[in-house]
Amino acid sequence: MLTKNDRLGKKLKDRGLKATPQRLILLNIIEECGHVDIEFLYKRLKETIPTISISTVYNNVKKLQDAGIIKEVSISAFKPLYETNISEHIHLVCIKCRKIIDFYVDKEEIKKFFSSITKKEILSFEITLFYLCEECKD
Amino acid sequence: MLTKNDRLGKKLKDRGLKATPQRLILLNIIEECGHVDIEFLYKRLKETIPTISISTVYNNVKKLQDAGIIKEVSISAFKPLYETNISEHIHLVCIKCRKIIDFYVDKEEIKKFFSSITKKEILSFEITLFYLCEECKD
């Protein structure tokens, strides 16, 4: 039975990165909170490690990105966000509360749909859909 | 018969913005070049108006965005880009030469497709597709 920290530590070591407390907590925050920006990460990290430096946050986010452990999300009117979800999915954004949720799709189905529309071989995609979530419909 | 400047000037005045030379040329550059960043705009504007200030570029880009005349494009690994195209379309990005082209779609068809997949009423979308363009296939 692997603890959460063991699992996150393994994730890091598998890519040749040391499993420091800073990195474990950072990964944990991203996993739990979904789509977070640098500022949010820094604030949350400081709760556990009050001495953490903002440069450590930036440096680690970049390292984890390069290692393919986290991914940057670009959505207009949002700051760059980070997520641990590597598998292909699309984002659903509520136009009112701005909450972002992941929606898993059949990657091949999406690629096929757009290949047929564009008459080009689509290799990958970034898709954000805007809607009004249940809570905001009231 | 409207000249290009008349047309761009009207676009500005219709939204309550003055049609200054800086704004007319800025709009003209975005229209001609498609997806441009601030730096590119500034360099190109200086060719015609050598005294133009970078703050004028920033301020005008923001004003035109607020007025709905130009739109910001967010794509991972790209700086924020601006386009005059307001009508809904998707972006095709070559993974090799990074050239971006617009592809016009039937908005309703796209919304219907994703509404049926997600079981939610999709109101709008931001879609970027990655592919290998003809020139780069060699």
Add this chain to the structure above:
DNA sequence: GTCCATGCAAACGATTTGCATGCGT
């Protein structure tokens, strides 16, 4: 002992703001 990550401070780049000037109406 070596390597790498950290925290701090300084540097840097991008963007915003305040203000004096000047143009267009």
Add this chain to the structure above:
DNA sequence: ACGCATGCAAATCGTTTGCATGGAC
């Protein structure tokens, strides 16, 4: 004459870098 846009400089914000320290292997 008035209001807004401009250009400049300074201020600010976000991000990166250099470096000394310290911990893990």
